[in-house]
Amino acid sequence: MSGGAAPGDRAPRGTRPPARAGLGSGASLLFLLPWLVCLALFHLFPLAHSFALSFTDRNLLRAGGTRFVGLANYESVLGDPQFWQAMRTTGLFVIGTVPVTIVLALALALFLARPSRAPGAMRAIVFFPSVVSFAVVALVFKSLYSPSGPLLDALASIGVRLPTILNDPRLALPAVMVMDIWMAAGYYAVLLLAGLLSVPGELYDAARLDGAGAWQTFRRITLPGVRPVLLFALIINTIRSFQVFVEIYVMTRGGPLSSTMTAVYYLYEEAFFRFEMGRASAASYLLFAVILAFSLVQIARFRLGSPLTEGSR
Amino acid sequence: MRILTVIKSATIVLAAFFALQLAAGCARKEAAKDAAGAGADAPRTIRFWQFWDTELIAPLVAQFEAAHPGIDVEMETLTWASGFEKIVVAIASGKAPDLVELGSTWVPKFAAEGALRDLTPDVAALRDSLVQWESGMRDGRVFAVPWLVGTRVLFVNQDLLAAAAADTAPPATWAALRDASRAAHAPAAGRYGFGMNAGERHVLYKKFLPFAWSNGGDVLDAAGRPAVTAPAFVEALEYYASLVPHSLLERQDQLDLAFLEGRLAFTISGGWLVKQLGDKGAPFRWTIAPLPRPSLDAPPSASFAGAEMLAIPATSRHAADALALARFLVAGERALVVAESERSVLPAAHDAAVQAYCDANPLEAVQLAVLRTSKAPPAHPAWVEMQEALNTAIEDVLFGKAEPAAAMQAADAKIAAALASR
Numbered sequence: 115m116s117g118g119a120a121p122g123d124r125a126p127r128g129t130r131p132p133a134r135a136g137l138g139s140g141a142s143l144l145f146l147l148p149w150l151v152c153l154a155l156f157h158l159f160p161l162a163h164s165f166a167l168s169f170t171d172r173n174l175l176r177a178g179g180t181r182f183v184g185l186a187n188y189e190s191v192l193g194d195p196q197f198w199q200a201m202r203t204t205g206l207f208v209i210g211t212v213p214v215t216i217v218l219a220l221a222l223a224l225f226l227a228r229p230s231r232a233p234g235a236m237r238a239i240v241f242f243p244s245v246v247s248f249a250v251v252a253l254v255f256k257s258l259y260s261p262s263g264p265l266l267d268a269l270a271s272i273g274v275r276l277p278t279i280l281n282d283p284r285l286a287l288p289a290v291m292v293m294d295i296w297m298a299a300g301y302y303a304v305l306l307l308a309g310l311l312s313v314p315g316e317l318y319d320a321a322r323l324d325g326a327g328a329w330q331t332f333r334r335i336t337l338p339g340v341r342p343v344l345l346f347a348l349i350i351n352t353i354r355s356f357q358v359f360v361e362i363y364v365m366t367r368g369g370p371l372s373s374t375m376t377a378v379y380y381l382y383e384e385a386f387f388r389f390e391m392g393r394a395s396a397a398s399y400l401l402f403a404v405i406l407a408f409s410l411v412q413i414a415r416f417r418l419g420s421p422l423t424e425g426s427r
Numbered sequence: 428m429r430i431l432t433v434i435k436s437a438t439i440v441l442a443a444f445f446a447l448q449l450a451a452g453c454a455r456k457e458a459a460k461d462a463a464g465a466g467a468d469a470p471r472t473i474r475f476w477q478f479w480d481t482e483l484i485a486p487l488v489a490q491f492e493a494a495h496p497g498i499d500v501e502m503e504t505l506t507w508a509s510g511f512e513k514i515v516v517a518i519a520s521g522k523a524p525d526l527v528e529l530g531s532t533w534v535p536k537f538a539a540e541g542a543l544r545d546l547t548p549d550v551a552a553l554r555d556s557l558v559q560w561e562s563g564m565r566d567g568r569v570f571a572v573p574w575l576v577g578t579r580v581l582f583v584n585q586d587l588l589a590a591a592a593a594d595t596a597p598p599a600t601w602a603a604l605r606d607a608s609r610a611a612h613a614p615a616a617g618r619y620g621f622g623m624n625a626g627e628r629h630v631l632y633k634k635f636l637p638f639a640w641s642n643g644g645d646v647l648d649a650a651g652r653p654a655v656t657a658p659a660f661v662e663a664l665e666y667y668a669s670l671v672p673h674s675l676l677e678r679q680d681q682l683d684l685a686f687l688e689g690r691l692a693f694t695i696s697g698g699w700l701v702k703q704l705g706d707k708g709a710p711f712r713w714t715i716a717p718l719p720r721p722s723l724d725a726p727p728s729a730s731f732a733g734a735e736m737l738a739i740p741a742t743s744r745h746a747a748d749a750l751a752l753a754r755f756l757v758a759g760e761r762a763l764v765v766a767e768s769e770r771s772v773l774p775a776a777h778d779a780a781v782q783a784y785c786d787a788n789p790l791e792a793v794q795l796a797v798l799r800t801s802k803a804p805p806a807h808p809a810w811v812e813m814q815e816a817l818n819t820a821i822e823d824v825l826f827g828k829a830e831p832a833a834a835m836q837a838a839d840a841k842i843a844a845a846l847a848s849r
Binding site: 173174175176260261262270275277278280281283286366367368369370371372383386387388389 | 512515516518519536537540541542614615617619625626627628629675676677678681684685688690811812819822823826828
């Protein structure tokens with residue numbers, strides 16, 4: 115529709131319209147090729163392959179002999195109480211981390227948006243946790259939480275005596291959540307900061323002239339202004355939280371009492387401990403369905419009544 | 428129009444890519460055929476995957492190559508963190524090496540799926556010179572050769588016991604272990620009695636089963652039926668649970684750390700902790716001992732035995748050469764090279780060289796003695812499911828969610844289901 119279909123519209127603006135037209139679809143495709151090949155090989159193919167696997171009894175150790183089993187894998191996963199427990203734990207993790215992370219990130223972004231209060235170095239510091247590998251952070255937190263670690267010592271000095279954190283069925287999951295929030299908040303804060311800085315300054319000036327208070331300004335200008343970024347952060351963080359794995363793998367391996375057994379850890383064990391690739395694929399597609407449903411709901415909710423976003427397009 | 432062009436181009440690119448893949452695959456096959464047809468003069472290359480330090484194993488492999496001029500060994504060192512997955516993927520994709528090191532708990536599963544070569548007729552001559560064959564066997568057939576073996580012993584912090592005015596001699600009975608643990612347990616002061624594994628999947632059974640075995644219980648009875656509700660088994664779990672109030676419940680790495688830091692009176696661990704204590708020069712008196720037994724008139728306790736084994740994947744086309752390398756490596760003097768350096772394992776071979784080594788090293792002598800009465804879990808293809816059932820039941824008891832008898836009833840049902848599914 116656009117671009118090549120109506121070159122006349124754009125010709126007067128540029129000085130080299132023929133060159134642009136000459137690039138055509140062939141050249142742009144050529145430039146996209148490396149990415150397209152990677153996408154096809156490492157994303158689309160595995161995606162399709164695992165979907166196909168979810169209808170078979172594929173076992174990694176069994177050479178050959180993979181049979182089509184229809185919906186049997188989905189049935190057996192849905193009938194496994196452990197899967198439901200893993201889904202519940204995952205749900206808890208999402209509920210426990212996403213809102214806190216986003217609110218914290220927004221607060222951090224608001225703080226960082228004032229150069230007088232927060233110099234550039236501060237932004238770097240806030241962003242820092244998300245640069246470090248998840249596994250490394252998980253190891254650091256593991257020693258922080260360890261019985262001989264500084265946290266329990268500090269708690270003991272104020273009279274709270276806990277023998278363990280990661281090995282307490284009630285504390286293990288919250289402890290992993292805290293780490294996840296610490297790690298993610300800075301990243302989303304920097305994203306939201308970019309959103310904040312893109313809100314036109316005149317709007318704030320006008321609001322001040324009209325006598326709007328801080329809360330009103332935040333509610334009527336800031337929030338609608340960052341809404342697109344907020345939506346992005348919310349969706350990405352929700353998806354990531356649903357897929358929590360590395361922290362669990364490094365810190366708790368699903369224990370104690372399966373209190374940190376999340377959906378992805380469940381399917382990891384299914385795939386690489388029992389080698390049941392068919393069942394693991396079925397479990398991952400069930401999780402995919404849940405994530406997709408959540409994302410669609412979030413998009414629908416946030417798109418409604420968003421005058422600034424609608425208008426700016 | 429444009430979309431059509433894109434699709435067309437993408438199709439051409441993908442087609443070209445797969446054509447190239449195909450061509451490369453054919454070329455590889457041709458090369459392989461050439462190599463196979465080249466006759467006995469050209470050296471045959473066997474691929475060997477193992478987990479120990481390259482510097483440790485490479486000289487042994489070089490010795491082997493020197494003694495076998497027709498064989499080239501391409502050795503690859505795997506990491507404990509990802510090696511196992513690499514082996515599984517290699518087997519799944521038909522690219523398995525010719526000889527591979529496997530932990531004993533994995534052999535039955537691999538063997539049951541037909542991934543390993545049956546070595547029964549080839550290793551008959553070796554049977555008497557090595558221990559711990561059971562873990563590498565299935566239905567009376569041998570699928571892996573024991574190379575290095577390890578067991579679990581009781582680690583005792585004697586200074587901590589002395590400070591608590593408890594007997595510093597390693598406890599010989601269950602009651603003595605509980606009494607000494609109770610005396611030494613002072614969580615408020617950061618000191619703990621017994622180090623009890625908890626919170627870790629796939630590990631707990633290694634710590635609990637020795638208590639059940641030592642009491643005459645077992646997971647399966649002689650007829651292969653689940654036996655975890657038998658009084659001997661439940662009684663052992665009741666005793667084990669009675670240690671909880673005097674214990675630090677943690678994962679293995681944390682327990683090892685707590686012992687190294689001198690905060691734990693007792694823990695059950697493996698040879699790796701002996702090495703760490705030696706390397707760190709622990710600032711307290713410690714010793715190792717066999718696990719305690721139910722009472723003084725009971726037979727010696729049975730600890731958990733694990734082994735690193737050498738197996739030949741079913742797809743190997745150089746099985747005879749791989750077997751020669753396996754035979755070479757498991758010999759006592761060569762396995763000792765690994766044992767002396769790592770100190771976490773002992774050779775599976777029990778010859779004069781190994782005996783002399785243990786005679787000269789008292790800590791190794793204790794481990795060797797413990798190994799003699801150690802047991803391995805049933806080499807059953809459904810063991811992964813069975814140990815999960817046990818793990819859950821034991822953990823439920825340790826965290827006070829179930830009584831021992833009820834927990835074992837639940838485990839019994841799950842084990843029966845796992846057996847029925849095979």
